[in-house]
Amino acid sequence: MITFATMETFDLHILGCGSAQPTTQRNPSSQVINLRDKLFMVDCGEGAQLEMKRNKLSYARLNHIFLSHLHGDHCLGLIGLISTLGLNDRTAELVIHAHPDAERIFRPMLNYFCTDIPFNVRFNSISPQKSELIFEDRSLQVFSIPLRHRVPTSGFLFSEKATQPHIVPEMTKYHEVPLSFYNRLKAGEDYRREDGVIVPNSVLTRPAALPRRYAYCSDTAYSERIVPLIESVDLLYHESTFMDDQKARAKQTMHSTAKQAATIAKMADVKKLVLGHYSARYKDLKPLLAEAKSIFPNTHLSQDGFTFRI
């Protein structure tokens, strides 16, 4: 039996799963992805800074914000959040990955409201036309996903990088493997002992955890074009603003129904689907869940304050 190394944190925190009109139950769109204690925000609707506090997510660990599109319910919390980061002695650069308009719109606001902040805010323009690598560090790649909405919109694919296998200390000690050989073990080599016995790599290491992937698709009309980009992800957050009886309204406003979200999840063979971006008209979300589950059983409802382990 293969045992994987302990999984490192890869959590999705829902800060807001409402849509254009927030309700007392649901803030406008915002979420935070925690990958190995680095925080990445996706969308920043009004109230995101307070929801970070409510969810005990450290401001200091947030260095990148990804904005799907420039509708107010996805970005109007940005200036307040940045202002508060400034009051918390931040010095690290903050990068906003967003449509090219973002800097034109928000820079004057920053210049007026955040004159004293002791850190740099950098805008990284992303093209909503194509899927591309927009961010990369030691453990993560983030790709954009072109979506279909009333204004240029990008989803995001968070793709964990493969990690090296882990050394099994009891076994390397038993076979007297020198420390100098550890890097070659991690690269997959077998070890030849001094007595000529070859110890297979699989005895001396445990495989690294499989890299995990999370896809955020909001806001978007039903679009099968995204299926190849999100194929078999561990978790898909797909907007479901409406139920199927409002399909015409969904089409008109370029949103999706719960059924359509589930259809995309099924076509992409994802492991788990989370619904969100619900219209304010739905007080009770169970009917949306039932509708999606009829097509894709492993569907879950997001709600503000929920955490999903990826």
Next chain:
Amino acid sequence: MITFATMETFDLHILGCGSAQPTTQRNPSSQVINLRDKLFMVDCGEGAQLEMKRNKLSYARLNHIFLSHLHGDHCLGLIGLISTLGLNDRTAELVIHAHPDAERIFRPMLNYFCTDIPFNVRFNSISPQKSELIFEDRSLQVFSIPLRHRVPTSGFLFSEKATQPHIVPEMTKYHEVPLSFYNRLKAGEDYRREDGVIVPNSVLTRPAALPRRYAYCSDTAYSERIVPLIESVDLLYHESTFMDDQKARAKQTMHSTAKQAATIAKMADVKKLVLGHYSARYKDLKPLLAEAKSIFPNTHLSQDGFTFRI
């Protein structure tokens, strides 16, 4: 004994009593004054639109927003609120009374984020240099109050207009006063009956309720200059960002302590003082209350969701 007519609604709803850095207990500054079912918002920090919902304050009854100054914690909820008003079929004009910079800062945001709103947003520039009448309707006058802060800042005095006395129907019937004489009764005339008997006005009418006044003073350093402008108001909301041991910090940031707020209340001989705009450092507000009460006993703490009857 003089009995006054039933008092009409004049309520202060606290939507946010936090300061620059909101907490999970306290939103940034915003409040709504309900005068005879017309709503007037003072300041519009992030989250104000949701707090209106939580406090069951009708969006449709809001036509005027007064911004004390253009620090983010007093106005960053504006665009989100206006966007939501637009989703609620509003057609009536919305007037923002604010520093002249407000239109320069917020108009581009409105043009970008609120393109579809079916109503006009008008900015009325107020001078932070002097006290002047900035709004008037049938029942209310609003005056600005120059405050002392790091950026140009105005407080607001909401001054109810005197109403005419009320006719006492049992008495006008008994003395056979014709309807055509009612306006002269309301203007204070006595009535001469056909038999020559003079019926004093005080028998035929009840005095109107005394006009009430509410003053909002935030943000401001300690300033005795405002005392004549708020003399004997029914309710004074005065910022108290700090306690007295932080007096130096209050001076430096041009805020007030609870003790200073109480001193102003005492000097102006107001009827009731409400504290607010508390620094995020204070979890427990009772010490601020105690400090103010030692100087001005009729002091109360504002908290988000509280309503004060004026």
